[in-house]
Amino acid sequence: MANITKKQRAALKDAAEKLHKNDAPYKKAANRDFIIYLITVVLIALFIRTFVFEPVQVVGSSMYPTLVDGEGMFTEKLTYVFSEPEHGDIIICRYSNMPVNCVKRIIGMPGDTVAITNGRIYLNGELLDESAYWNDIIYGDMEEVTVPEKSLFVVGDNRNASDDSRNPYVSFVPYGQIKGKVQAVILPFFRARWM
Helix, strand or coil: CCCCCHHHHHHHHHHHHHHHHHCHHHHHHHHHHHHHHHHHHHHHHHHHHHHCEEEEECCCCCCCCCCCCCCEEEEECCHHHHCCCCCCCEEEEECCCCCCEEEEEEEECCCCEEEEECCEEEECCEECCCCCCCCCCCCCCEEEEECCCCEEEEECCCHHHCCCCCCCCCCCEEHHHEEEEEEEEEECHHHCEEC
């Protein structure tokens, strides 16, 4: 066997490939292997999208100027498996009575009191510093509420153009309705940035 020439080796390879092409069990096994590979790739992709991270697009202006309509966000889903949400986090959540996901900022945590007086948000009786993302007056006052256990008080950064926890129809967001934490804007590329 050691004395086989390159030409003979090529001829043997061609002959073997021709045999495999006409070999029904080989073709069947190759097709089965490909289908198993394809199913595995799809299942891994679904697992990652469901439990690890997901790209989400901003729809509307409720988070302006922090997030702009049409931007693509990188949202990861593992942070809140290992740690509690925090004040100021930007999250993807679902309101209990609405079928769509929303992007909002966490203002109140369980046990916090939240009130709106004279166009400003008060958290636990103290004026909330929102200068990093809101520098205007909020229309309408809201009496003080206490955030229940395992729930959040969320608002949009565009305070006067957001349906959020200030609306009795929305109210508090239970932990189970958190879909992920926004980590970055990834699209369009020229506006990509970390949150």
